Amino acid sequence: MEIEEVLKWTDDQVFVKTGKHLDSLQKCILEEVWQGAKYPEIAEKCNRSEDHIKQVARKLWKLLSELLGEDVKKSNARSILESKAVSSIYNFGNSSQIVNSKINRSNINICGEKKQPLDDAQQRSHSPPDAPQSQNPSPIVDLTDAPELTNFYDRTSELSTLKEWILQARTRLITIYGLSGIGKSSIALKLIEEIQTEFDYIIWRSLSNPTTLSALQTELKQFFARSQQNPLPALIDYLRCDRCLVILDDVQNIFKSGQLAGQYLAEYDDYSKFFKQIATSSHQSCVILLSWEKPREVATLEAENRSTRTLHLKGLGEQAAEILREKGLTDEDNWSELIALYQGHPCWLKIIASTIQDLFNGSVSLFLAEQNEIFLGDLEHILESQLERLSESEKKVSYWLASQAEAVDISQPGDRELSKSEFWQIIQSLARRGLVEKVQMGARSHFHINPIFKAYIQSKLNHLTEKQL
Ligand SMILES: Nc1ncnc2c1ncn2[C@@H]1O[C@H](COP(=O)(O)OP(=O)(O)OP(=O)(O)O)[C@@H](O)[C@H]1O
Numbered sequence: 222m223e224i225e226e227v228l229k230w231t232d233d234q235v236f237v238k239t240g241k242h243l244d245s246l247q248k249c250i251l252e253e254v255w256q257g258a259k260y261p262e263i264a265e266k267c268n269r270s271e272d273h274i275k276q277v278a279r280k281l282w283k284l285l286s287e288l289l290g291e292d293v294k295k296s297n298a299r300s301i302l303e304s305k306a307v308s309s310i311y312n313f314g315n316s317s318q319i320v321n322s323k324i325n326r327s328n329i330n331i332c333g334e335k336k337q338p339l340d341d342a343q344q345r346s347h348s349p350p351d352a353p354q355s356q357n358p359s360p361i362v363d364l365t366d367a368p369e370l371t372n373f374y375d376r377t378s379e380l381s382t383l384k385e386w387i388l389q390a391r392t393r394l395i396t397i398y399g400l401s402g403i404g405k406s407s408i409a410l411k412l413i414e415e416i417q418t419e420f421d422y423i424i425w426r427s428l429s430n431p432t433t434l435s436a437l438q439t440e441l442k443q444f445f446a447r448s449q450q451n452p453l454p455a456l457i458d459y460l461r462c463d464r465c466l467v468i469l470d471d472v473q474n475i476f477k478s479g480q481l482a483g484q485y486l487a488e489y490d491d492y493s494k495f496f497k498q499i500a501t502s503s504h505q506s507c508v509i510l511l512s513w514e515k516p517r518e519v520a521t522l523e524a525e526n527r528s529t530r531t532l533h534l535k536g537l538g539e540q541a542a543e544i545l546r547e548k549g550l551t552d553e554d555n556w557s558e559l560i561a562l563y564q565g566h567p568c569w570l571k572i573i574a575s576t577i578q579d580l581f582n583g584s585v586s587l588f589l590a591e592q593n594e595i596f597l598g599d600l601e602h603i604l605e606s607q608l609e610r611l612s613e614s615e616k617k618v619s620y621w622l623a624s625q626a627e628a629v630d631i632s633q634p635g636d637r638e639l640s641k642s643e644f645w646q647i648i649q650s651l652a653r654r655g656l657v658e659k660v661q662m663g664a665r666s667h668f669h670i671n672p673i674f675k676a677y678i679q680s681k682l683n684h685l686t687e688k689q690l
């Protein structure tokens with residue numbers, strides 16, 4: 222096995238466990254140890270003192286020992302890593318027949334010959350639906366497309382909801398949607414860290430530069446085919462044979478801009494059928510979609526109770542204080558006010574915290590004292606990138622909502638040009654983007670636009686009026 226493959230595998234394992242990738246020095250040490258180099262030679266190759274190398278190596282062996290469940294040292298690092306990576310990646314050995322009796326009710330052996338028994342996967346496949354599921358200590362993981370998980374706070378309740386859906390309810394299709402920067406990718410990475418051993422395969426693919434569905438399916442099939450001697454006919458067959466977790470990130474890129482939320486671009490229209498198949502076909506895997514917009518058919522599948530769940534991800538709440546602490550802000554008594562103002566949105570708070578550092582030397586109370594209107598600064602271009610995706614009618618309604626002092630009762634006529642049904646459809650679409658939220662007032666639902674977007678729209682309108690004067 223090549224060192225590059227082992228390094229990549231080791232890096233994936235470290236990342237899943239710690240949320241951090243191996244740094245360049247750790248990689249250099251592993252590469253040199255692989256070649257059989259001694260510490261003085263490694264020090265020379267990696268351009269560091271021998272003492273420093275020994276210190277970093279000691280920590281690295283400790284981390285790998287915890288990760289792999291064996292006492293990893295310089296003398297045995299190569300053999301342990303190689304054997305663990307080989308058994309995880311290639312699954313060589315005796316082939317065995319797996320009949321997926323739980324999924325494949327007709328008892329046809331669609332799963333075919335495996336290159337090597339994936340013991341836990343087999344057990345999972347044979348066990349009755351309600352049996353406790355065994356764990357797979359070394360799932361095959363590909364997170365090359367995923368962003369890096371840095372410091373992560375809270376999300377306890379969202380994580381336990383997601384775990385309940387995936388592990389207890391065995392939900393097949395989950396959508397996590399919400400504003401840009403709210404933490405969709407981060408929570409998905411944290412989730413992987415916590416439930417990885419429940420799966421045989423975990424793969425993350427970003428649709429930031431979307432591929433056709435058939436290209437994506439081919440890529441996924443190749444990844445899942447590692448334990449199959451003979452290729453299976455379709456992706457869904459792999460999802461039946463093994464417990465696979467697929468994360469599709471940045472899904473909004475397969476939707477049209479300038480239309481109501483969740484409408485597919487013509488070239489990606491077949492994704493709609495694919496998502497429907499994931500939710501309605503019998504299999505033991507889970508696909509998680511991360512998106513700015515809730516896909517059109519997801520709402521329908523959810524309404525029909527077809528193994529589909531949706532999580533609208535909102536702000537972090539009080540735990541966002543950790544972000545302010547990390548940024549070195551002062552006046553802790555005022556942090557709650559700042560967090561409420563920016564709705565605990567982690568990315569917005571990071572950006573505003575940098576401004577507070579730049580302009581007020583970190584003082585939150587000085588920053589808040591200067592506010593007569595919500596300060597947006599560097600947030601504007603992020604907000605604009607979301608607003609520019611709206612349809613013309615959504616823009617009109619957003620501007621109208623931004624001019625309202627209170628949340629509106631949508632059953633009241635108001636001074637709107639749209640018919641009631643058009644108006645309701647638009648409100649629903651804005652809600653599917655997380656831009657409009659519902660507040661319950663007695664028996665009636667009222668809707669309001671997100672206050673930061675409201676402030677942004679108002680500032681745009683003010684600029685327009687100033688220009689016209
Ligand atoms: N729970 C959290 N604790 C600390 N920081 C967080 C948390 N969630 C998100 N962040 C930070 O907020 C920023 C945005 O997070 P992330 O990239 O996950 O958002 P996103 O919803 O995936 O955004 P996009 O839709 O634009 O891809 C990142 O810097 C991330 O580190």
Ligand SMILES: [Mg+2]
Binds near residue numbers: 405406407470471511
């Ligand atoms: Mg993301």
